Amino acid sequence: MEEKNSDRIPLINPPPSTATDGTASKLQTIGNIIVSIVGTGVLGLPFAFRIAGWLAGSIGVILAGLATYYCMLLLVQCRDRLASEKELPGTTTYGDLGYRCLGRPGRYLTEFLIFISQCGGSVAYLVFIGQNLASIVKGHGLTIASYIFLLVPIEIALSWIGSLSAFAPFSIFADICNVLAMGFVVKEDIQQAIGGDFLFRDRKAITDNIGGLPFAGGMAVFCFEGFGMTLALEASMKERRTFPKVLAMAFTWITLVYVLFGIFGYMAYGDETKDIITLNLPKNWTAIAVQIGLCLGLVFTFPIMVHPVNEILEGKLKKKLWLQKLHDNDAESSLTRLGKFGICISRAVLVIGLAVLASFVPGFGVFASLVGSTVCALISFVLPASFHLTLLGSSLSFWQKALDFCILLCGLLLAAYGTYNTIVGV
Structure with a gap:
């Protein structure tokens, strides 16, 4: 690199140090960003707006979107700095950045938080399915936990499928259903407004319970999931220089849809809004x-969702001496029948463990806010700001450092205060 880092405006003019070996176009990248970020959390936004108020909820979603966008660019800039210094050649993972900034504890912390966030998202999926099935099928004496455990054999069998590409059509199908559900909610809003059941003055703009704000903030952060895909999304582009603009375009539309959907859902049902709309x-x-x-x-x-968790667990297991003996000819990819059986058992145990955790969750909204307030806030805000200050602190201006410190502090406060309010109840 001939251009010094101090001569550039960080994030606006990213360094040209990375190779353009990606294949995704701008439009494809926008689609990948939307698929990576938008999930079931959006269906809990109207409940968050009920807790915080429609104005406070809107501001919270906008701030969460801006902070997540900024921190995703911080993460890319940190990777580019390491690539320019040839300290971590090739594709750098989030864990690699943690190792470079904080040593081995940094790698362990980063991977642990990603592990917990994936487990949290998996539990949220089970809770979401359980609550919806319980609302559809009533009068059979089955609890939400019962429906969750009925899913266990199916999920165990699916977890044994080796190719993730087989599930891609179902992921798209789930996103389509999300869009349909959002469309249904908007239709119900319009019908209630026309029918005269809607009174704007009955909808609060800002809650009088200050504890509701961190709760809603946690839900907003949870909705911008997919932070761990940042480096992979950027690396997949043909023109990686355009990633900030493409990311900004995608985040603008996602944030706008989130705000409108949250407002519409809360306006339609008011205090009757449930944690899953x-x-x-x-x-x-x-x-x-x-x-x-x-x-x-x-x-x-x-x-x-559980595949990264399986990869982490199986990666740790492969380092164990007893499991190494279950490979043929010392080839890591050629497991014996006993070794494959052990992997199947570990995946089954993981699914059962997640189902047990999901059976104790009181509700989707509470759990989503808890995950958003803790691991999502740490992964999305605290770690990127810390990495940025560590790697580029000497070349940053006062205001850039102040902004990083502000994001770092806010992330820690959200993790602490939001967790407290989620546990004691809003």
């Missing part, structure tokens, strides 16, 4: 079809 939909065949579609999509995308 689909539970407010009328029990007609169309609404039930949307709920069933959402559940089916998540059943088949659950293995994608």
Whole structure:
């Protein structure tokens, strides 16, 4: 690199040090960003707006979107700095950045938080499916936990499928069902407004319970999931220089949709808004079809969510002496039948453990806010700001350092205060 880092404006003019070996176009990258970020959390936003108020909720979503966008660019800039110094050649992972900035504890901390966040997202999937199935099928004496455990054999069998590409159509199907569910909520809003059941003055702009703000903030952060895909998304582009603009375009539309959907959902149902907005939909065949579609999509995308967890666990297991003996000819990829059986057992145990955790979760909204307030805030805000200050602190201006410190502090406060309010109840 001939250009010094101090001569550039960080984040606006990214360094040209990375190779352009990606294949994704701008439009494809926008699609990948949307698929990576938008998930079931969006269906909990109206409940968050009910807790915080429509104005406070809107501001919270906008701030969460801006902070997540900025921190994603910080992460890319940190990777580019290491690539320019040839300290970590090739594709750098989030864990590699943690190791470079904080040593081995940094790698362990980063991978542990990613592990917990993936487990949290997997548990949220199970809770979401359980609550929706319980609302659809009533009068059979089955609890939400019962429906969750009925899914266990299916999810264990799916977790044994080796190719994740087989689940790609179901992931797209789940996203389509999300869009349909959002469309249904908006339709119900309009119908209630026309029918005269809607009174704007009954909808609070800002809650009088200050504890509701961190709760809603945690939910907003949870909705911008997919932070761990940042480096992979940027590396997949043909023109990697355009990633900040493409990311900004995608985040603008996602944030706008989040705000409007949260407002519409809360305006439609007011204090009756449930933690999953689909539970407010009328029990007609169309609404039930949307709920069933959402559940089916998540059943088949659950293995994608737990795949990184399996990789981490199996990577640790392969280092154990007893498991190394289960390979043929010392080849890591050629497991014996006993070795393959052990991997299947470990995946089954993971699914059962996640189902047990999900059976104790009181509700989707509470759990999503807890995950967003803790691991998501740490992964999305605290770690990127810390890495940026560590790697580029000497070349940053006062205001850039101040902004990083502000994000770092806010992330820690959200993790602490939001967790407290989630546990004691809003």
